[in-house]
Amino acid sequence: MSTRYSLAVIDDATFYTGSPAHTPQILNQVLVEPNFGIRYKDRLTFSTSLIGLSATYDHTASTLHVKETYAGFSAGDFDFTAGRKMLRWGTGYAFSAAGVLDPPRVPTNPSDRLNTNQGRDMIKADWVHGPHALTVAWSTAALAPAHSALRDTTAFRYNVLVRGFDSSFIAGHDRGADTFGALTFTRVVGQAWEVHGEAVWREQAAALIGAKYTFQSGLTFLGEFYTPPNTAYFRDISISPLAGRQHYALFNAGKSRLRELPGWKQWDVSASVVSNLDDRSFVTVADISRWFGTHFTAYTHLEVPHGSKTADFNSARYQTATSIGVRFHL
Numbered sequence: 001m002s003t004r005y006s007l008a009v010i011d012d013a014t015f016y017t018g019s020p021a022h023t024p025q026i027l028n029q030v031l032v033e034p035n036f037g038i039r040y041k042d043r044l045t046f047s048t049s050l051i052g053l054s055a056t057y058d059h060t061a062s063t064l065h066v067k068e069t070y071a072g073f074s075a076g077d078f079d080f081t082a083g084r085k086m087l088r089w090g091t092g093y094a095f096s097a098a099g100v101l102d103p104p105r106v107p108t109n110p111s112d113r114l115n116t117n118q119g120r121d122m123i124k125a126d127w128v129h130g131p132h133a134l135t136v137a138w139s140t141a142a143l144a145p146a147h148s149a150l151r152d153t154t155a156f157r158y159n160v161l162v163r164g165f166d167s168s169f170i171a172g173h174d175r176g177a178d179t180f181g182a183l184t185f186t187r188v189v190g191q192a193w194e195v196h197g198e199a200v201w202r203e204q205a206a207a208l209i210g211a212k213y214t215f216q217s218g219l220t221f222l223g224e225f226y227t228p229p230n231t232a233y234f235r236d237i238s239i240s241p242l243a244g245r246q247h248y249a250l251f252n253a254g255k256s257r258l259r260e261l262p263g264w265k266q267w268d269v270s271a272s273v274v275s276n277l278d279d280r281s282f283v284t285v286a287d288i289s290r291w292f293g294t295h296f297t298a299y300t301h302l303e304v305p306h307g308s309k310t311a312d313f314n315s316a317r318y319q320t321a322t323s324i325g326v327r328f329h330l
Contacts, residue, residue, distance in 0.1 A: 001040045007330040008033040010114060018319025028056045033067070033115060045072040051116055068119045079126040086119040087137075089157055089170060091184045091196040094250040094274060095226035097206035097234070098170055098182035098198040100155050101139055107250060107274040108285050108303055120150075133159040151175050164188070177233075178203050204229035210250075218257060224250040238312050246312075247277040254287075266291040274313065281307025281314045297327040 010031040019025065030053070037047040049067040054060065070083025090099025094107040103117035122139040135157040141150040155172030170182040180202040187195050192215070198208040210224035226248045228234035230241065239246065254270030268289045275282035283306070289299035301323040307314035 001038065003039075004035075004037045006035045007328075008115065009328040010325055012114060012323055012325035014321055014323040016318040016321050019317055024058045026057075029114070030054045031114060031116070043074050045074075046070075047072075051118075053116070065116070065118055067115075067117070070119075077127055077129050079128070081122070081124040081126075084119045084121050084143075085124070086117065089168065089184070091186050091198055092208050092210060092224060092226065093212075093222060093252070094224055094272075095208055095248060096198065097200040097202070097208060097226075097228060098168075098184045100153065100170065100172055100180065100182070101137060107248070108272075108283050109301075113287070113299075113301060120153075131161045133157075135159075151177055202233055203231050206234060217255070219255045220253070222250070222252040222254075224248075226250075236312060243278070249275050249277055276307075276312040279307060279311040281305070281311030283313045295329050297329070298325070299327065300324050 008031070010029070010033070012029045012031070014027040014029075016023075016025050016027075032052040033050065035047075035049045037045065039045050048069040051065040051067050052062070053065065054062045066084055068084050068086055070081050070085045072079060072081045074080075086103065087101045088099065090096030090102050090105070092099070092105065094105060094110040096102060096105050099105070101120050101122070103112070103119070106112070120139045121141075121143050122137050124135060124137040127134045137153075137155050137157075139150075139153045139155070141148065141152050144150040152175035153172060155170065157168055157170045159166070159168045161167070164187055166186040168182075168184045170184070171180070173179045180200065182198060182200040184198045185196065189195065192213055194212045194214075196208075196210050196212075198206075200206040206226075206228040208224060208226045210222065212220060212222040214220045227245060228248075229245050230239065230243055235241065236246075250272060252270060252272040254268070256268045257265045258267035258269060259265070268287075270287045272285040273282055274285065284302075284304045286302045287299065289297055291297050303321045304319070305314040309317070
């Protein structure tokens, strides 16, 4: 039997400028995130991950969330899982239509920098044989937050590598809603290029195409184009039901280990622009982080929205949001 554990503690303060005078200007969050797992004879597994959050805005509120807690059993080519688990079926970095059981993508924070996303409650079976992988999952919304729009979902995913294309075919049904289907792919071209895409039918068609290029120095450029229909499932809360189909774009540049020199290897930097091409609003995002030893990271996250007050990416009613934090890892 083998065990593993980890602990992360994050103190994050976000400062807002240009927000209305009657609203608080600072949001402070302290997160404690313990993780624990057990594996027995490579057949039985148990894993749990919790999030303790204390947030101070106009008042202080403390909550405890279960990020993941699941048990698994392996038998030959079959794996069975029951509990709350994170999945990532979508191929998109900042956007995804095919990630039907994934946590929601936030284009300005696609990496979930505070690690607060929660998995779905499900029963899942996986069959893997050579290049073929089939997953059948049933997810219940019974334990979802009261304000959530989640429904009971049955979904199937078949994944196979065909001529260098890592391809997936997804189909399923939301209880009380429409049946959906999706096709995703990822393809590595040479040593530097990666392309990915999604085509989804869920009442109407949604599509995503993206590409990433990595230089030998480690500098990476990534771009995505995403177009969802203006339906209840895909529509953002800030979008009018009369606005029609939306079109989004992302451009990101980043580098880990800024330079291979003493004092520079500990720095990671990235910058992004996320835009709604229909109302011409966009958000500029910058992230800078630095490791101190093996257990501490300090970081800054900056968001600057642009556009009219009714636009998609400027509906937050602030001019800048600057987050400064320290993360402890064990």
